Amino acid sequence: MSNRYSLSPEFDFSGLTFLDEVRAEANGKSANYQGLDRHNSISFPISAFPEKVQHIILALQESLQYPVDFIGTAMLYTVSLAIGNTHKVKVKENWTESALLYIALVGAPGTMKSHPLSFSIGPIIDRDCSTFREYEKKVHEYKKAISIKAKGRTKPEYDEPIKPVLHKFLVQDFTPESLTETHRLNKRGIGVYVDELASWFKNFNRYNNGSDQEFWLSNWSGKPIIIDRKTGDPIFIKSSYISVAGTIQESILSELGRGNRSQNGFTDRILFAMPEGLKKSYWSDRELHPQHLQNWHVMVNNLLDLPVPIDETDSLSPTVLSFTDEGYARLKEWQRENTDKCNSADNDMVKGLYSKLEVYVIRLSLILQMMQWAAGESDKRTVELNTVARAIDLIEYFRNTGMKVKRYLLDSSPLDKLTSEKKLLYQSLPINFSTGQGLLLAKSQGVAEVTFKRFLNDNSLFERVSYGNYSKKI
DNA sequence: TTTTAATCCTGCACGGCACG
């Protein structure tokens, strides 16, 4: 099969020598991850992406300061969504994996979290936009057909007009009901965008006894969605496919762990992009070469144009890729290492994460293979060794960020649960102080006497050295 | 989703205790 669109091969990269510099820098940092201890971090493995995509990622970093972690992860999401139910990968007999992803971009406000996502899903939004215009046209014709039919009752065998269906990929604002309805009409697969993950989580079990949670867990596994409703038609979606992208502020990551009984299994299912040492930067003089934008659009459109084969029972029958022998061997090798790491892990939360990574390495292999195909850099008959190796690079990055998130949840400092006033007061107190000194400071910041004295009783924050004298513990 | 109950936090008042 050949690509419907081809990327411009004439595109001249030679004038863009800065790319090599940036890439050298980026690759130097990600040189080896295996020997590092768990507190070091791995930089985002740009080299996992196809050549042309690497150029786009680096150009976006250079011209618009998009962190490579964000744009790269957002691109994985975009490709995941574009693949949908068209392709799966076979691991073993009776075990296939889809390209479904849950991703989250983590960073402080104003650090370019949403722009990279908007850029990478741009081609899909364009597609949704044009199908919506067609839909409106069809609705217009449908209404006309209905009215003609009403008037012209004389023809008994008049063709029943078909109510048009809106096809779309992206859902921004949704309720569980509207989402399943959209998915019912778009069985190829849809994607949602959640602006603040923490608040999304918080409302999971609020109003409906955990069924939201259940829904997202089973969707992640690609299980069927079966809903019987009191009002409206029952819904049955055999292979559900809803990829999720979200953002969250680093400072409220710890909220994911609150009331941890229900959410823990969930954070393991999310791949986190967390750029190291992220800060706001100055505008750059460099402009994004339009060819990069063009190339990305071509690639995504190649994927979006893939049809979903439908079998004789009217259900989807995706094309199934399998691993090459070498690729499968590498996968097995990694799985052994991961299993050992998992078994020797001291804590159950870590085990949960590691077992999800085992699924994700397969899914990322599929996504990367399809991405390479879309970029015209390989075929899509099998998943090759090279692809598996790249997927493993990515997984090790996501293992690292996943552990980072876990650390946020586990040892969030006792300071985090304080109100901002108390936190400020605590920080302005000297290491050693007498009650009277502290009281003065507290009053100047508007904290009442009793409140301050009760505050002093918190053993995790203060130690009483002697009568009327305290020292800070943190 | 709205209503209700439970829990936590805060400010106030008061009384006991340590210290010089």
Next chain:
DNA sequence: CGTGCCGTGCAGGATTAAAA
């Protein structure tokens, strides 16, 4: 004995969990 330090019960507000 005076002064500052410390603990506690209570009421009302805010937040969170449970019920309707």
